Amino acid sequence: xxxxxxxxxxxxxxxxxxxxxxxxxxxxxxxxxxxxxxxxxxxxxxxxxxxxxxxxxxxxxxxxxxxxxxxxxxxxxxxxxxxxxxxxxxxxxxxxxxxxxxxxxxxxxxxxxxxxxxxxxxxxxxxxxxxxxxxxxxx
Numbered sequence: 761x762x763x764x765x766x767x768x769x770x771x772x773x774x775x776x777x778x779x780x781x782x783x784x785x786x787x788x789x790x791x792x793x794x795x796x797x798x799x800x801x802x803x804x805x806x807x808x809x810x811x812x813x814x815x816x817x818x819x820x821x822x823x824x825x826x827x828x829x830x831x832x833x834x835x836x837x838x839x840x841x842x843x844x845x846x847x848x849x850x851x852x853x854x855x856x857x858x859x860x861x862x863x864x865x866x867x868x869x870x871x872x873x874x875x876x877x878x879x880x881x882x883x884x885x886x887x888x889x890x891x892x893x894x895x896x897x898x899x
Contacts, residue, residue, distance in 0.1 A: 783807030
């Protein structure tokens with residue numbers, strides 16, 4: 761699904777918290793660059809990883825359901841075959857996020873299908889950092 765800049769800007773406007781699924785702070789990795797950008801841009805970031813306990817100096821959660829606060833965006837850095845599982849997990853949250861975001865190179869028809877009919881907007885094959893910077897910090 762193609763989304764115009766106005767729709768994407770509207771979806772992202774007012775978002776202040778992000779759960780980064782697949783978070784790790786390995787220097788130079790895409791997830792590390794995006795996570796650090798979001799933190800520096802003022803987002804409240806909740807790293808999610810089943811094993812790591814301290815990513816970016818932040819409490820890291822084993823899964824989305826462990827996060828004690830609602831999040832606006834679920835940002836996935838996982839292989840496409842894991843996305844349906846995370847879409848189902850997202851639907852179980854007591855407060856649904858506004859956005860389910862699959863990073864650059866990640867497409868999942870099944871995850872998208874799972875979220876159809878929910879209020880959650882789905883973006884895929886886009887970098888949250890690149891799009892946020894382009895839409896909100898362009899000179």
